[in-house]
Amino acid sequence: MxxxxxxxxxxxxxxxxxxxxxxxxxxxxxxxxxxxxxxxxxxxxxxxxxNNIALSLKNRKTKTIGVIIPEIVHHFFSKVIRGIEQVANKRGYNVIVGLSNESFDKEVINMQMLANGSIDGFILSISKETLLQQDYHHFKETISQGMPIVMFDRVVNEIECDKVIIDDLKGSKNAVSKLLSNGCKHVAIITTKDYVSVGKLRTQGYLEALEDYKMSPNSNLILKVDDELVSEDHLISLESEIEQLFLNNKKIDGVFAVNELYAIIGMKVARKRGLRIPDDIQFIGFTDGVLSKHATPSLTTVSQHGQEMGEKAAELLIEKLEHEDQEEQYQTVVIETELIERNSTK
Amino acid sequence: MxxxxxxxxxxxxxxxxxxxxxxxxxxxxxxxxxxxxxxxxxxxxxxxxxNNIALSLKNRKTKTIGVIIPEIVHHFFSKVIRGIEQVANKRGYNVIVGLSNESFDKEVINMQMLANGSIDGFILSISKETLLQQDYHHFKETISQGMPIVMFDRVVNEIECDKVIIDDLKGSKNAVSKLLSNGCKHVAIITTKDYVSVGKLRTQGYLEALEDYKMSPNSNLILKVDDELVSEDHLISLESEIEQLFLNNKKIDGVFAVNELYAIIGMKVARKRGLRIPDDIQFIGFTDGVLSKHATPSLTTVSQHGQEMGEKAAELLIEKLEHEDQEEQYQTVVIETELIERNSTK
DNA sequence: TGTCAACACGAAAACGTTTTCGTAAAAACA
DNA sequence: TGTTTTTACGAAAACGTTTTCGTGTTGACA
Structure with a gap:
């Protein structure tokens, strides 16, 4: 040796x-x-x-990017990581990941662990619990110590930093418009509680699309799922909530769901009730993951271009890192969504 | 600031x-x-x-684990990462990821980047290209420099190090036996080319199960897919290969696939041919991901317990790191597989 | 009053680099 | 030969810690 x-x-x-x-x-x-x-x-x-460590100490740069995401067993987030990794590596940076598991405490601890010299900057997406508690002091502190942060997807206005998001409102409005223009008269939405910013925006897009078509929203058609428990029981309760939705509204002929899973479960329930997709009822989901592609029927969905988001976030961060002299000026990059049409719509 | x-x-x-x-x-x-x-x-x-970096330099320990995986947009690998992350964090370690993208060169470069003091040890799964070329010098070099490696899932006998694997042979033998005991007479297998070690073992399990049931293998029932291209075209050619399989063997009433995707596509083809699942034909896949759970019908599958593999790998590595004095002795931990029965089998 | 511990603190080395500055020897020049 | 300029190298500082060892001051005790 x-x-x-x-x-x-x-x-x-x-x-x-x-x-x-x-x-x-x-x-x-x-x-x-x-x-x-x-x-x-x-x-x-x-x-x-x-020796890298010695170099880092001397240069006061680690050439490492810290990424904090709520969950990694998740198609969207892993796509983002892939994007980050790709441009980071190309520019000589490493990527170190931390999982918050949607928990505020883990998010804070993870950031503290990394902020003490291990990394040069953060790329992160805020955990649900943090969003709920609206306690953002750890972000503010990090930034005030001179460590740049780029947020993606789940962002928050209170924090001034670079951001990469999609136009959730526009994306969902497009999707719902598609359903309406396809002839749906009773379009339901399966969404999350409002504290998840993206859920709220997507709900808003739904409402605006209805308005464009001169249809008045029916609160019975809006199902706001409590997304806190992600366990197996959640799946079951999710399914029964959706069943209830269908039970209360026999005329539903279109469903827009704010993520893949909700859409897939929705299709399952519809099928159980003897509805044919897309003839009797059409579905559109959000986030283009494996499920959408391989469901039966395959699911029309709004793609978020996760990898592109990751790439852009990494570019923004590295740009900031390598031109620290520049005056502080934050940008918010909006990645275009794309409606990928498959067999769950006509 | x-x-x-x-x-x-x-x-x-x-x-x-x-x-x-x-x-x-x-x-x-x-x-x-x-x-x-x-x-x-x-x-x-x-x-x-x-300052972490200063501490690392002084202690000659970084308290960081390097993880190299072929792909992150992949349910199994992200589960493994989650497992690694969990025990690593609990024990005060960070996790830094590198993606090889199934490429030999990227694997080597990534390892070099990390091996120069950035991390204390590696957890990795070998890329397909490396497996194909059978060039393992980078692993040997790393180990001989005193940096411990733990390999998982895709391992190789030539390298002496700790390993965490599943009993691929037993897992697939069980699965195929299940099909046979359920009354299937003509069980096909959709597998990979032999250079992917896990594919080879799973094929062997299939053969042994047949033997147990005194059935002689029929090479027409064995489809070895070339797994090199993972792109969209691959999906299409995969589908047509499977169609060909069904065309050549009209009596197929059971299919064992070495991963989720193959099984899902297999079901799709079967459905197109008017076969009812599981009445006319039964399916079992490998790797318990989202697809299996949410497919229609849901897929009976061999779970690899990815998270558990990650946890075990991290434990092995940290154990080695914190007791460097111990005499060199490598263990191979076998994680039990589990047949998760769903609706694609009777 | 003189001796010795105990106490409280500081100097310096070490981890592995890079870089600035100083300098001896060689070469060039007058 | 005497002076200046190159050439080729070394010493030391710096990055931020921890730790070993040394040391001045205090108080106790004979």
Whole structure:
């Protein structure tokens, strides 16, 4: 087992100073060609690589990006990570992930763990609990310490930083309009409670689409699911809530759901009730994941372009990191959504 | 913007030495209670946290685990990451991820990036390309430099290190036996080419199950899909290959697939041919992801317990990291698979 | 009053780099 | 030969910690 070799060891071995070795390796003209070659050959032989930690300490840069997301077993978030990873690596950065598990405390702890010099900046999406409690002091503190943050998807106005979002309102309005223009007369929405910002916006898009079509909203057609429990029981209660929705509104002929899962479960319930998709009832979901693609029938859905969001977020962050001198100016990038038409709509 | 504060600054401010501050913060009895309180109050006021990088350099430990996986937009791998993250965090470690994208080069580069002091050890699953080329020098080098590696799922005998795997053979044998005991007479398998070790083992399990039931294998019933292209075209060619399988074997009444996707596509093809699931034909997949749970009909599947694999891998690695003195001894942990019965089987 | 512990603190080294500055020796020049 | 300029290298500081060792001051005791 040959341990990692250091400058000091090379220096001792070759009977020169550490400075000389360092300079020789970086091809400084200060060092004679003779010595340079000797040192480089030796370094190559022993597979020398500069110690990253020492470099980080010296440069006060880690070349590492901290990513905090609420959940990783989730198609959208993993796509975002892939996007972040891709541009980060291309630009010489590493990515270190923390999961908040939708918990405020874990979000805070994770950020503290990373903020102490381990990373140069954050990319994150806010946990549901944080959104609910509306306690954003940890973000503010981090930013005030000079560490840049880029938020994506679940963002919040109170914090001033770069943001990457989609136009949730427009995306859902488009989707609902599609249902209406396809002839649906009784369009229901399955959404989340309002404290999830994206849920709220998507609900609003639904309402605006109805208005455009001169239809008045019917509160019976709006199902706001409590999204706090993500466990198995949740699935069951979700299903029965949706059943209730159908029971109360026999004429539903279109459903817009604010995520894949709600849509899939919705289709399941509809099928159980003997409705044919898309002939009797049409469905559109949000977030283009595996479920949408491989459901039967495949689900028409609003794609959020998660990977693109990740790429953009990483670009924004790195840009900020590498031009710290620039005056503070935050941008909010809006990624276009796209309606991917499949077989759950006509 | 108040920048992060250091020991030196506290020392200057309070007019004591750096050593005193350091000791006071760690509650050393060397320092008078007076001074201790003063320093601690000041530190708290300015929200002092020791710089991680400096600690890493000093301790020659980063308390960080490097994870290299082929792909993150993948239910199994994200479950594993979640498992790793969970135990790592609990034990005070961070997790830094690298994606190989199934490419040999990216795997090597990613490992080099991390191996230079950024992390204490690796948890990884080998990329397909590496498996194909059978070039494992980067693993060997890393290990010989004293950096421990734990491999999971896609492992290889040539490398001596801790491993966490499932009993692919047993898992698939069980699954196929289930089909046979359910009365299937013509069980097909949709698997990968043999260079993917898990694919090979699962195929072998299929064969052994047949043998147990005194049935002779029929090479027409074995479809080995070339898994190299994961793109959209792949999906299409996959589907037509499976159609061909059904066309050549009209009597197929059971299908075992080595992953979710193959099973889902298989069901789709079967349905197109007018077969009823599970009455006319039964399906079992491998890997318990979202697709299995929410497909119609829901898919009976062999669960790999990805999260548990991640947890175990992290435990093994941390154990090794924290008892480096121990004599080298590698273990291979086998995680039990579980057949989750749903509606695609009788 | 002189000696010795106990106490409270500081100096310095170490982790592995990079970089600035200083300098001896060699080369160039007058 | 005497002076200046290169050339080629080394010493040391810095990044932020922790820790070992040394030391001045105080109080107790004979």
């Amino acid at each position: 040959k341990k990692k070799i250091t400058l000091k060891q090379i220096a001792r071995e070759l009977d020169v100073s550490i400075s000389t070795v360092s300079k020789a390796l970086r091809n400084s003209i200060e060092i004679s060609e003779d010595t340079r070659e000797k040192v480089q050959a030796f370094a190559k032989l022993y597979n020398y690589r500069p | 108040k920048k992060k504060i250091t020991l030196k600054q506290i020392a200057r401010e309070l007019d004591v030495s750096i050593s005193t501050v350091s000791k006071a913060l760690r509650n050393s009895i060397e320092i008078s209670e007076d001074t201790r309180e003063k320093v601690q109050a000041f530190a708290k006021l300015y929200n002092y946290r020791p």
